[in-house]
Amino acid sequence: MSQRNRILDIAEHRMRERGYNAVSFRDIAGEIGIKSASLHYHFPKKADLGVELVNRYANTFHAALDASDSLTTDPWDRIKTFVDLHRNALVEQELLCLCAVFGAESRGLPEDINSAVTDFFKRNISWLTKAYEAAGVENANVRAKAGVSILEGALIVANSVRDNEVIEAASDFVLQR
Template identity: 30%
Template sequence: MKSTASTSEKILDVAQSLIVAGGYNGFSYADISAAIGIRKASIHHHFPAKAELVAVLVDRYRRQAEAGLNALHEQVASPAEQLQSYLNYWQTCIRDASQPFCVCAMLAGEMQMLPDEVASRVRSHFHSLAAWLTSVLRAGAEQGLFRLNRQPEDEAQMLLASVHGAMLSARALGDPELFSTIVTTQLAKLTK
């Protein structure tokens, strides 16, 4: 955590770590207070309600993810390399525990219990990510880089489920390399 980060950014950073560790209901403002060393009243000043805090956090996470995917699209011409870079990003994050789990995937596991303003943002994240994967798969198929057995939208949903399922399996079994094993197998099916 940077010392120059604003208090609200520090709150969001800690909340994100806590959600990744234990989900929406796995943390309280007291946990954030203890981690940052500020009073709960200060947290309420920035984010009056937990739902508002998590909604802002998901918005920030979505902006960061979309900026990363846009940069990837601009910097890497090949759809196959774009997809590999996306998978490598998560593989590295999981291996070095810098971001061991997608915060939106963690929240998605609790969809039935999330406030509407959080749940709608989580859904939007997955729609956006699926649209990006669809465009990469479609472009790759048109260039002869991918062999799709289904429509690009369906293949994108299968890949999305594989990536997030691989995160879950790697976490459940305490084996970061399992992520690579699973997604490499899925990628091989597209490129054979």
């Protein structure tokens, strides 16, 4: 793996646990075993790292959705993939969604990062709206906005109260026919 990706992996992991401002270049560099000055070769400013982090996260996320779309035509199977992408973050990785974390800190972040986060949410709402439409659900767009909200919120609440039933409750709502 490239050093650039190693940096992004560690930064993503730590920021999804602690937030943007609680993670320093020294933290990240220390875990890799290099000096913080070396990070600036890959990402001149911290904001550059943050933006790239969100873009990579969003691309990975939406690539997984695309992959699922090519595996099945059943809209409910596709929605299940969308749910599991959120669910597994907490259940398997014990991590929140990067964009939920950055969304919660929005006014403390560089504007470039906020734009990327907003794009992520809009794209998710749009994707889920189409999936619900394909499933013949009424008010697909409203339902999609509720679905994105409940999954993001459930990660935060389930993580805080340490109860995966919170995630299950949210998943059931999104998948309800």
